[in-house]
Amino acid sequence: MKLTFRDVHVAYPGRETPALIGVNIEIAAGQRVALVGRNGSGKSTLILTANGILRPQQGAVMLDGQPVQYDRRGLAALRRCVGVVFQDPDDQLFTANVYQDLSLGPLNLGLSQAEARQRVLQAAEQCGLSHLLDRPTHSLSGGEKARAAIAGVLAMTPRFLFVDELLHHLDPWVRREVLRLLCDLASAGCAVVLATHDWALVRTWAQHVIWLEAGRIFRQGHPSAVLTGPECPDLEGAPC
Amino acid sequence: MGLQIDAFAYANRLSRLHPAYKAGCSLLALCACLVLDRPLASVIVLVLMLALTTVWAGVPWRAVAKLLFAEGSFLLAGVLGIALTVSPSPTPGSVSVGGMWVGVSAQSLAQAVAVFLRALGSVAALNFLALTTPVPDLLEWLRRLRVPEVLVELMGLIYRFTFVLLDSLGHMTLAHEVRLGFASQRATLRSAALIGANLFIQAFRRSQRLEVALRSRAWNGSLRVLPWQDAPRPQR
Numbered sequence: 001m002k003l004t005f006r007d008v009h010v011a012y013p014g015r016e017t018p019a020l021i022g023v024n025i026e027i028a029a030g031q032r033v034a035l036v037g038r039n040g041s042g043k044s045t046l047i048l049t050a051n052g053i054l055r056p057q058q059g060a061v062m063l064d065g066q067p068v069q070y071d072r073r074g075l076a077a078l079r080r081c082v083g084v085v086f087q088d089p090d091d092q093l094f095t096a097n098v099y100q101d102l103s104l105g106p107l108n109l110g111l112s113q114a115e116a117r118q119r120v121l122q123a124a125e126q127c128g129l130s131h132l133l134d135r136p137t138h139s140l141s142g143g144e145k146a147r148a149a150i151a152g153v154l155a156m157t158p159r160f161l162f163v164d165e166l167l168h169h170l171d172p173w174v175r176r177e178v179l180r181l182l183c184d185l186a187s188a189g190c191a192v193v194l195a196t197h198d199w200a201l202v203r204t205w206a207q208h209v210i211w212l213e214a215g216r217i218f219r220q221g222h223p224s225a226v227l228t229g230p231e232c233p234d235l236e237g238a239p240c
Numbered sequence: 241m242g243l244q245i246d247a248f249a250y251a252n253r254l255s256r257l258h259p260a261y262k263a264g265c266s267l268l269a270l271c272a273c274l275v276l277d278r279p280l281a282s283v284i285v286l287v288l289m290l291a292l293t294t295v296w297a298g299v300p301w302r303a304v305a306k307l308l309f310a311e312g313s314f315l316l317a318g319v320l321g322i323a324l325t326v327s328p329s330p331t332p333g334s335v336s337v338g339g340m341w342v343g344v345s346a347q348s349l350a351q352a353v354a355v356f357l358r359a360l361g362s363v364a365a366l367n368f369l370a371l372t373t374p375v376p377d378l379l380e381w382l383r384r385l386r387v388p389e390v391l392v393e394l395m396g397l398i399y400r401f402t403f404v405l406l407d408s409l410g411h412m413t414l415a416h417e418v419r420l421g422f423a424s425q426r427a428t429l430r431s432a433a434l435i436g437a438n439l440f441i442q443a444f445r446r447s448q449r450l451e452v453a454l455r456s457r458a459w460n461g462s463l464r465v466l467p468w469q470d471a472p473r474p475q476r
Contacts (some may be wrong), residue, residue: 020428051456072460079458090404091446092453094463096376096396099471107465108458116466136250136374137404156457 003027003050003082003160003191006139007059010042010049021215024099027208029159032186034206034223039105041212043195047162050193061081080109084159087165089145098140098148099133105156116155123155127181143174144240150181160191167196172178179205199234203227243406244303245370252297254372256473259381262373264369265292269365271356282357290396297372304367315356322354374400376468383467393463401446408442409435 005025011018027033035043041137048054049061052068052075060067061078068078081104095101102123106116117225124130127147134138140148146166153161163182167175180199186192196202202209202223209226211219221224227234249255254262269285276282292306296302325331325348326340334343369378375396382392412435416422421431454463 031296048456050454053452053455065372075460076460079456084453084456086449086453086456088449090407092457094397094450094454095465096374096379096399097410097468097471098287100376100465100468104459104463105457108460113466117470120466123470134471136246137400138246138407139250143411152457 001064001081001159002062003030004062004065005046005049006057006062008049008056008061009058010045010054010056015047017215018054019046019215020049023212023217025210025217025220027160027191029191030186030189031191032183032205033191033193034202034205034209035193035212036197036199036202036209037212037218042215043083043212044164044216046146046210046212047084047164047193047195050160050162051082051084059080076109080156081158082160082162083153083156085149085153085161085163085166088143089149089166090152091154092149093137093140093145095137097134097136098129098151101137101148102129102133102155103153109156119157120157123151126154126184127151143170143177146170146174146178147181150178154185158190160193161185162193162195164195165197167194167199199227199232241402245307246403247373247389248299248303248371249374252299252372253376254297255374257372259377263378263381266365266369269368270362271364273361277354277358279357281353282354282361284359286289286364289361289368293364293368293371299371306365307371308360309457311367312356312360315359315363317390318359319356322355322424323348326363346458380468389462396463400452403444404446405439405443409439412438 003026004021008020008023009018010020023046035046038041045054049056052061052070054236055070062068062151063078063081068074087161094104095100102120103116106119107113111119120133121130123135127150129147129151132144132148137145137148150161150163155232161182167178170178181191181223182194183205194206206223209220209223210217218231266289269289273282273285290301290304293299293304323344325334325343325345327334327343330336330341331343331345334341336342379392379396379399382395383389402443416431416435420427420436422428
């Protein structure tokens with residue numbers, strides 16, 4: 001399965017400069033992809049476009065070679081395959097407890113209660129949340145909230161998982177756990193696209209890097225080929 | 241106190257009891273207070289509900305007393321208007337205030353005490369429910385009672401995001417405190433106004449992010465979730 005952006009242009013209403021300009025990318029199942037770039041370079045816009053929240057004014061997003069349809073059925077099909085974990089877990093934990101929150105996505109997909117329950121238990125197991133299912137969401141720690149946010153998306157069994165700068169406020173131990181989980185997902189065939197500012201992580205973790213600058217693809221490819229030259233902030237050395 | 245109430249709701253001896261029993265108990269006590277309309281009945285309800293909350297449910301009496309004291313203070317302020325009588329001519333024991341005579345008559349005092357006790361008994365009955373029942377249980381029960389889904393969803397969202405906003409409020413207050421935002425009365429007023437405005441903006445922005453996150457999870461207009469009662473509850 002492949003997710004393809006073909007010459008995608010996205011502009012926000014009322015803004016002069018488009019957020020994405022002529023973006024061409026292809027993400028294959030099981031790939032570990034890092035999405036890098038400055039603040040405001042278009043990373044989050046790309047993620048929202050992949051999930052169908054934003055619709056390109058020009059170009060097309062294609063799932064397995066078929067252009068995405070932006071009607072109710074088409075968007076449901078897209079969101080069944082493309083999941084997004086946002087930066088702040090508090091923005092995506094909607095219900096009073098973990099169990100109910102994980103069930104939201106599967107039920108939205110039209111699954112029966114028995115199937116949804118099965119998915120919830122699987123996702124909780126995958127993310128190490130089985131013992132926290134009865135806990136109120138507001139009582140979770142930062143790391144637990146991050147894992148609950150991921151589990152909420154995994155319960156929808158996506159084939160492409162976009163993670164938008166979720167790691168930067170996690171402590172190194174929880175971060176490691178979350179990264180391990182993302183690696184397991186990729187090994188199981190789910191493409192993981194991680195938007196991050198952590199260049200050291202990108203070098204070691206990613207198989208493919210997409211580097212955005214002012215809404216355009218600046219470079220993309222294998223980390224060893226992309227993360228070179230004076231443009232790389234981590235190669236400049238300490239500022240003082 | 242809000243967070244404490246929630247913590248007790250999950251951690252008391254009755255938290256696993258079906259909410260219908262607790263709500264029934266609470267409503268019965270509330271009706272007794274309102275229908276019987278006698279101070280003695282109110283006192284009996286008050287004592288009974290306090291006993292149920294502290295002895296049966298095991299909620300620490302200090303926490304219950306603190307909550308009741310806060311609520312009682314509001315009620316006291318409310319019944320002052322009933323206790324005080326204002327008349328243009330002097331009455332026994334009244335004092336002159338700006339050309340009017342303000343006093344307390346035996347009848348008005350009795351009425352104020354009766355209203356105060358009735359309200360306090362009712363509040364204690366509702367405290368019992370709030371301190372012993374986790375909100376998801378209550379919401380689930382309301383769903384089963386066929387309360388309109390939109391109301392239950394709204395209650396759930398308000399409950400969830402009260403804590404998120406409280407969290408933001410805590411961070412903002414701290415940020416003002418470290419910059420001497422509460423060093424004087426004037427600064428306190430200014431900081432409170434700024435925090436209030438900022439909190440409103442944050443709530444608005446968060447609601448936008450919330451909608452995006454909901455849509456990304458194939459939201460179709462209704463927050464359908466699995467019944468909370470079916471959640472596996474591991475023994476701890």
